[in-house]
Amino acid sequence: MKEKGLTKKEWKEWExxxxxxxxxxxxxxxxxxxxxxxxxxxxxxxxxxxLKEKGKRHF
Known part of the structure; x- marks a missing residue:
């Protein structure tokens, strides 16, 4: 899976x-x-x- 030009493996290595x-x-x-x-x-x-779970709309 590509995320903004990085594969998941590359993403993990980068992190x-x-x-x-x-x-x-x-x-x-x-x-x-x-x-x-x-x-x-x-x-x-x-x-x-x-916040959605708490029922609020904005933060």
Whole structure:
């Protein structure tokens, strides 16, 4: 499965790299920007799901 140009395996390897390396090295890369963006979108999506369960519409 391709997600924004990365396969699931590549994605896992990239997440591991992000955790292992100091930020300065990868912060400027496109992959990192994509990773940070998707991570924030994922958190937002989880928040929306949580509030939907609680019966609220907006956050």
């Amino acid at each position: 591991k790299k992000v955790k292992d390396n100091p930020p300065a090295e990868y912060e400027q890369s496109e992959k990192y920007k994509d990773y940070a963006y998707r991570k924030s979108r994922h958190v937002e999506m989880l928040a929306r799901e949580f």
